[in-house]
Amino acid sequence: MDEREIIKISEKIFIPTYSRYPIVLRKGRDVRVWDINGKEYLDFLGGIAVNVLGHCPRKVVMAVQKQVQRLIHVSNLYYTEPQLNLAKILIKNSFADRVFFCNSGTEANEGALKLARIYMKSKYGKERYEFISTYNSFHGRTFGSLSVTGQEKYHHGFEPLLDGVRFVPFNDADAIANAINEKTCAVILEPIQAEGGINVPDMDYLSKVREICDKEGILLILDEIQTGIGRTGKLFAYEHFGIEPDIMTLAKGLGGGIPIGAILTKEEIAKAFAPKTHASTFGGNPVACASAVATLETILEDGYLLNYCQRMSRYFMKKLNLIKEKYPEKIKEIRGLGLLIGVEFTFTATEIVNKCIEKGLLIGTAGDGSVVRFTPPLIIEKEDIDEAISIFDKVVKEVTD
Ligand SMILES: Cc1ncc(COP(=O)(O)O)c(C=O)c1O
Structure with missing residues (x-):
């Protein structure tokens, strides 16, 4: 089948949740992908902040190949070595004592919200169930994660959502302090709001929030699904801010391209999840874990x-x-941390993105559409950046002239 036919049939048979770019990709290597006609693209979106080591990194490919031949799936009724190896690496390199594996970002956040509630219930009684989240946040598409996502456009049509979620402006610790009441269970935050526009808070924001949570006896959940796994130049973004969360969620880059999510937490909180309170059939799948081990070892x-x-x-x-x-x-601001970078335009950047893609540079948008999002693999070289910049520069000129 040629490109046109693949696109035409796909548009007919998939539930229409995506508006895709008209490209059919066939293979990838490092920072580059190729479509079925052989056209080459420089991938500066990296599977939406997933391909931290680029496409088909050798060590990850070899780890997956080896594991696939040995054992693909057994469920969590049994122990496996890749799962333990991955948990050990995460614990050794983070604030956490215990880990739970699942399959995606939204699933990790669902579990984190459940864990926070059951822990607070066991500690204080049943009334502490409310969450505080921030406007412009993004935490996922399932009902719990969607309910704490601070963007109405994603809620529309799916109401009623989870009860007891209060939204406050991002980068405003006082607003969190003022929103806390006797029912508050936890604050959930992205250290840097990614999908919401690459919003980087003041350097003391997270430490102020940490202080407030400690004073009020509530939990701090950090959603590091997009910021974690080296994306910001530290393994986890919280390391930049000199604090530790009580619960952290991971996904995206963790598996080096293979789907996996994780909840990390401290011993005391973890104990609230007794056997049969939470589970995931595929969670901690041996192939995904082997891939994640290879990814983390490389990083x-x-x-x-x-x-x-x-x-x-x-x-x-x-x-x-x-x-x-x-x-x-035309350009309002360049912001970001590590290789999570946003360029905010004074207009909707759809044409910029489309023209970049036409010229062989894959990028995306964030926020209200006026922000161009760059989340390239961490392995990009100066020459790749020069090439991307040259395309981007030309396109900005073309669109704004
Ligand atoms: C910060 C954050 N949390 C959660 C999610 C949801 O992750 P997933 O699409 O794997 O469910 C995303 C995805 O963009 C994200 O950026």
């Missing part, structure tokens, strides 16, 4: 890639700022 090897990501971030930001200087009326 953590000598700490090289995390420092490298910060270096490439500085280089990329510098180049983007040069473009901004040329178009001060």
Whole structure:
């Protein structure tokens, strides 16, 4: 089948939840993918912040191949080695004492919300069930995660949502303090709001929130689904802010492209999830865990890639700022941390994204559509950045002239 036919049939037979770009991708390697006609693209969206090591990284491919031949699935009625290996790496390199594996970001957040509620219930009694979340946040599409997502456009048509969620502005610790009442269970935050527009808070925001949570005896859940796994130049974004969460959720980059999610927490909180209170058939699947182990081992090897990501971030930001200087009326702000970078335009950036894709650069939007989102693999080289910048610069000129 050719490209047109694949697209035409797909549009007929899939439940129409996506509006896709008209490209059929066939293979990938490092920072590049190729469509079925052989056209090459530089991938600066990285499967929406998933492909931290790029496409088909050798170590991950080999780990998956080896595991697939040995054992694909057995469920959580039994123990497996890849699951334990992955849990050990996560615990050794984070604040957490215990881990629960699932399959996606939204599933991790669902579990985190349940864990917070059952823990607070066991500690204080049944009335502490409310969550505080922030406007413009994004936590997923299932009912619990959707209910704490602070963007009405995603709620529309699915109401009623979970009861007892209060939204406050992001980067405003006082607003959180004021929203707390005797029913509050937990605050849920992304350290940097990603899908909501690459919104980076003040450096003291999270420590102020941590202080408030400690004072009021409520839990702090950090959703590091997009910011975790080296994306910001540290393994977890909370490390930039000098605090630790009570519960953290991961997905996206964790499996190096294979679906996996995780909930990480401290011993005392973990104990509230007794056997049969929470489960996931596929959670901690041996293939996904083997892939995640290979991914984390690569990222953590000598700490090289995390420092490298910060270096490439500085280089990329510098180049983007040069473009901004040329178009001060069109580009409002360049912001981000590590290789989670947003370029905010004074207009909706759909045409920018479409034209970049036409010219062979895959990028996406965030927020209200005026922010271009760059989440390339952490392994990008200066030459890749130069190439992406050259396309982006040309497109900005074309669209704004
Ligand atoms: C911060 C954050 N939380 C949760 C999710 C949901 O993850 P998933 O699509 O794997 O369910 C996303 C996805 O974009 C995200 O960015």
